Amino acid sequence: MKIFLQNCIIVVKVVINVNLKRIEVNYKNPKRYKTSKFPIRQPIYLTWLIALLCKIMLIGKKYKIEKINMEGLKPPYLMLSNHMYFVDFELAALGLFPHRMNNVVNIDGFYRRPWLMEWIGSIGTRKFSNDLHLIKSILHCLKKGDAVGMYPEARYSACGELAYLPESLGKLIKKAEVPIVAVVHHGNHLHTPFWNWRNPRKVPLHTKIKQILTPEQIKEMSVEEINEVVKKELYYNEYEYQQENNILIKEKFRAEGLHKILYQCPHCHKEGEMASSGEEIYCKECGKHWRFNEDGTLTALEGETEFKQVLDWYHWERDNVRREILNGTYHFEDDVEVFGFPRCWKFIPLGDAKVVHSIEHGFVLEGHHNGQDYRIIREPIKANSLHIEFDYCYMYPKDAFFINCEDDSYLCYPKKENVVTKLSFAVEELYLLHSSRVRK
Numbered sequence: 001m002k003i004f005l006q007n008c009i010i011v012v013k014v015v016i017n018v019n020l021k022r023i024e025v026n027y028k029n030p031k032r033y034k035t036s037k038f039p040i041r042q043p044i045y046l047t048w049l050i051a052l053l054c055k056i057m058l059i060g061k062k063y064k065i066e067k068i069n070m071e072g073l074k075p076p077y078l079m080l081s082n083h084m085y086f087v088d089f090e091l092a093a094l095g096l097f098p099h100r101m102n103n104v105v106n107i108d109g110f111y112r113r114p115w116l117m118e119w120i121g122s123i124g125t126r127k128f129s130n131d132l133h134l135i136k137s138i139l140h141c142l143k144k145g146d147a148v149g150m151y152p153e154a155r156y157s158a159c160g161e162l163a164y165l166p167e168s169l170g171k172l173i174k175k176a177e178v179p180i181v182a183v184v185h186h187g188n189h190l191h192t193p194f195w196n197w198r199n200p201r202k203v204p205l206h207t208k209i210k211q212i213l214t215p216e217q218i219k220e221m222s223v224e225e226i227n228e229v230v231k232k233e234l235y236y237n238e239y240e241y242q243q244e245n246n247i248l249i250k251e252k253f254r255a256e257g258l259h260k261i262l263y264q265c266p267h268c269h270k271e272g273e274m275a276s277s278g279e280e281i282y283c284k285e286c287g288k289h290w291r292f293n294e295d296g297t298l299t300a301l302e303g304e305t306e307f308k309q310v311l312d313w314y315h316w317e318r319d320n321v322r323r324e325i326l327n328g329t330y331h332f333e334d335d336v337e338v339f340g341f342p343r344c345w346k347f348i349p350l351g352d353a354k355v356v357h358s359i360e361h362g363f364v365l366e367g368h369h370n371g372q373d374y375r376i377i378r379e380p381i382k383a384n385s386l387h388i389e390f391d392y393c394y395m396y397p398k399d400a401f402f403i404n405c406e407d408d409s410y411l412c413y414p415k416k417e418n419v420v421t422k423l424s425f426a427v428e429e430l431y432l433l434h435s436s437r438v439r440k
Contacts, residue, residue: 020361025340025350025408026372032342032407033107033114035124036133038140042100042121050120051097054090061087061191063205065095070181070211075099076142077211078176080169081183082162082236083151085192091207092149092183102141103149104134106387107341107409108402111394114344121146126404127154128383135172142178152234155387158261158421159314160189160238164428165231166384170223173213173230180213182233189238190249190296195390196257201249239296239310248294255279255292258310260390260399263418264317266306272418321425325359325433330426332357334414338367339395341409347395350374355403355412357423359430363403365410376410378403380430388420 079101081092093101105122117124123138125131141148153163173180184207191203212233218226241247258281259274268286275284280301282289289301297308307313324330333356339347353367363378387402396413399420403410414420 020364020375020377022377023373023375025342025374025376026370027340027342027348028370030342033110033124033344035107035126035131038137039102039121039123040118041141041144041146042102043119044100046120047098047100050093054093057090058087058094061205063091063207065091065207065209067095068208068210070209073179073181073211075147076145077147077179077181078138078142078173079147079149079181079183080230080234081149081151082157082185082234083153083155084157084160084185084188084238085194085197087188087192087205088151088183088185091185091188091205092209095183095207095209096147096181099147101147101149102138104138104151106154107344107404108394110344111341111347112345123148126406126409127387127402128385129404129406130382131406135175138172139176142176147181152230155385156194157189157238158194158388158424159311160193160236161311162231162235162237164385165227165234167223167227169230170225170227173218173226174221174223177215177218179211179215180218180230182208182210182212182230184208184210184234184236186236186238186241187247190242190247193257195260196253198391199251199253199256201251201254203247203249237311242296246295249296250294252278254294255281257390258292260418261421262310262313262317263421264320266313266316267303271422272416274418317422318425318429321422322429325426325429328359330359332419332423332426334416334419336365336412336414338365338413339411340369341411342407347411350410353412355414357426362427362430365403365412376403376405376408378405380427380434383427384431384435386420386424386427388424390420 102121102123106127107124110117110124125134138148152165152169186206187203188205192200255276259276263274264271265283267288270285273283273285275282280289280291290298299305336353336355338350338353340350341347350367350369353365356364362380365376367374389400391397392400398413400411400413401420401423
């Protein structure tokens with residue numbers, strides 16, 4: 001009852017606070033990249049070239065591709081894959097060769113190369129926005145007789161486990177009426193964790209490709225049942241996989257960057273003061289150290305080991321954010337450096353701005369560009385997750401996040417350190433709350 005009342009209060013606050021209005025950025029050239037267009041069919045010679053390039057990029061890596069229930073399957077079909085790093089694309093392309101694939105790709109993947117991405121048949125979108133044309137593009141490709149590749153988590157996994165899957169996925173599958181193929185990668189996060197993607201480890205990669213639903217089965221199932229099957233078949237837990245398969249990561253830098261997802265100290269509860277070096281993660285506030293062991297577990301160097309597993313620590317942080325939201329105490333604001341991305345050729349500097357993320361309004365980004373103020377608003381109900389980046393490779397090598405709208409993307413570099421993981425938790429929890437899907 002208490003949680004129900006808290007939820008009602010929050011929803012009422014949102015209804016009351018609707019007076020903020022968006023003010024567009026005053027770009028000198030207002031043209032924007034159009035995602036509302038159908039992709040071309042991938043030329044068959046590019047399918048072969050992509051497979052060759054993937055083989056070259058995988059040289060030096062130990063990998064295995066296993067196929068289950070795939071005998072005789074030909075396009076059209078919808079491929080759903082988990083997502084941990086770029087190597088996912090390489091393994092999926094090899095595993096499904098010689099079938100040509102139209103992959104759904106976020107707009108930043110088109111940076112400085114929209115012609116190339118369009119040439120290989122990519123379906124451009126702005127992730128976590130209401131892109132109504134995306135569904136039309138996917139169905140268009142399937143009707144042409146080709147396969148479509150989707151990464152429904154729509155982000156690299158920060159912690160090596162399955163992230164939130166939108167409920168609309170089941171509706172798309174129901175509408176598509178084609179076979180569904182699940183591609184589940186194991187070892188990719190252990191090999192190249194998102195929080196330290198610059199330093200790969202020597203870990204074997206294992207990809208399973210499985211047909212999980214036929215058109216006949218889909219016709220007999222509800223959307224809810226389809227979503228349950230997809231969630232079950234796409235399940236992965238990298239640390240569980242590591243320990244079950246006795247994989248040891250012996251690199252001495254294996255803990256470096258881990259503080260980016262384990263940002264809150266479980267000993268003193270201070271946020272943003274965690275750091276990492278070599279094999280250890282530690283709190284700069286209270287001085288407590290933990291060793292990140294070769295088998296993926298954690299051990300405190302002194303005193304109690306609060307969390308032996310990385311994911312237990314990670315889930316504890318998420319629960320703390322959810323508690324703040326339900327208590328009405330959650331609030332984030334900071335000064336950020338902003339870059340607009342209306343087109344694909346250049347991130348446009350918009351200078352310094354102020355961003356506020358609140359229970360009532362979601363994101364409100366306010367700044368000044370070309371002699372005019374701007375205000376960008378992203379309500380909680382309009383984004384089920386947040387696009388975050390660690391050491392973003394296209395601009396500064398710093399942590400950042402994107403506020404994606406239907407016609408623009410705003411790359412934000414916060415001044416505060418180590419805050420993007422908590423922001424991603426808050427966006428997801430607020431979406432679940434506002435869409436009446438509160439986790440019990």
